[in-house]
Amino acid sequence: xxxxxxxxxxxxxxxxxxxxxxxxxxxxxxxxxxxxxxxxxxxxxxxxxxxxxxxxxxxxxxxxxxxxxxxxxxxxxxxxxxxxxxxxxxxxxxxxxxxxxxxxxxxxxxxxxxxxxxxxxxxxxxxxxxxxxxxxxxxxxxxxxxxxxxxxxxxxxxxxxxxxxxxxxxxxxxxxxxxxxxxxxxxxxxxxxxxxxxxxxxxxxxxxxxxxxxxxxxxxxxxxxxxxxxxxxxxxxxxxxxxxxxxxxxxxxxxxxxxxxxxxxxxxxxxxxxxxxxxxxxxxxxxxxxxxxxxxxxxxxxxxxxxxxxxxxxxxxxxxxxxxxxxxxxxxxxxxxxxxxxxxxxxxxxxxxxxxxxxxxxxxxxxxxxxxxxxxxx
Ligand code: PLP
Numbered sequence: 001x002x003x004x005x006x007x008x009x010x011x012x013x014x015x016x017x018x019x020x021x022x023x024x025x026x027x028x029x030x031x032x033x034x035x036x037x038x039x040x041x042x043x044x045x046x047x048x049x050x051x052x053x054x055x056x057x058x059x060x061x062x063x064x065x066x067x068x069x070x071x072x073x074x075x076x077x078x079x080x081x082x083x084x085x086x087x088x089x090x091x092x093x094x095x096x097x098x099x100x101x102x103x104x105x106x107x108x109x110x111x112x113x114x115x116x117x118x119x120x121x122x123x124x125x126x127x128x129x130x131x132x133x134x135x136x137x138x139x140x141x142x143x144x145x146x147x148x149x150x151x152x153x154x155x156x157x158x159x160x161x162x163x164x165x166x167x168x169x170x171x172x173x174x175x176x177x178x179x180x181x182x183x184x185x186x187x188x189x190x191x192x193x194x195x196x197x198x199x200x201x202x203x204x205x206x207x208x209x210x211x212x213x214x215x216x217x218x219x220x221x222x223x224x225x226x227x228x229x230x231x232x233x234x235x236x237x238x239x240x241x242x243x244x245x246x247x248x249x250x251x252x253x254x255x256x257x258x259x260x261x262x263x264x265x266x267x268x269x270x271x272x273x274x275x276x277x278x279x280x281x282x283x284x285x286x287x288x289x290x291x292x293x294x295x296x297x298x299x300x301x302x303x304x305x306x307x308x309x310x311x312x313x314x315x316x317x318x319x320x321x322x323x324x325x326x327x328x329x330x331x332x333x334x335x336x337x338x339x340x341x342x343x344x345x346x347x348x349x350x351x352x353x354x355x356x357x358x359x360x361x362x363x364x365x366x367x368x369x370x371x372x373x374x375x376x377x378x
Pocket of ligand 1: 074
């Protein structure tokens, strides 16, 4: 079955008992047990809930995994995966991860004596050189946030397997439609489902998918133990939103290609970061591991003043954090997603005060370009 068909025929497209084409929302927090010696599948909704299970099985199917887990946010998903590790474990984290991942790695997990090294994961020699006897896992995000840097997933997995390490990846920017890291040997895929999976800027959620049973048990122990689960109403919203993932992504990606190409020709724009552009570093690697460039791009303006003016005067796009919704969203990483990163670190990475990130939406591209043109030249 092809991906677009899978999105509609997940095994949960219908409520088997009534024929309803919308999966029921089970609000029950607890479940009556007819026989205490024969417990039912569900007992308490932190441990399991039928609507959540439908979502968890759906994302597992789409990612090509065996076990899915739904969390109350993308950060809850990331934190829960990192929480399967222990004090003293060393983790390599790619240096331009989402700002929130950077923040919890630095400010939280280090307090629990996890040893964290930020690395440029696009440089395989650096990855290799940073592995030590206590290293247990590598955390990747590709394309990265916000500079769309590309990491060679297969090569990192090979290195990791040689050293017995786990590989986790934040697949939020791509979604399983464009990139399925488990097929490349990654151990756990993480999503902020608040983005392309939900698709309508109306839900905060996180998802994790793994293949290996032993790893699944470790993730489930944290999900059930910490309890950062996604509620049934939000599970349903996500199940609904995901049905249109392919059509949304196809259209948004087409728009993003056109917008990126147009931006490269603008005098006020000094650089465009987008894997869909011919000169984007790592483009060939990206297209060997993903089925499209996605719908997120970043660009720099000639200077900070122009970037600020653009953010003030752009009209069609929402000025907001987040991405992946039906509406175009522009964000200013220095003050938004990466505000918690020290200035020197940001500047070293190229996250400068003239950088703007764009999540391209479903508007007509001519209208978007006209709006961007006005905001770049006003
Ligand atoms: N990963 C990426 C790539 C993100 O962009 C975000 C949020 O912006 C997150 C993780 C965190 O997800 P959430 O906001 O759902 O906690």
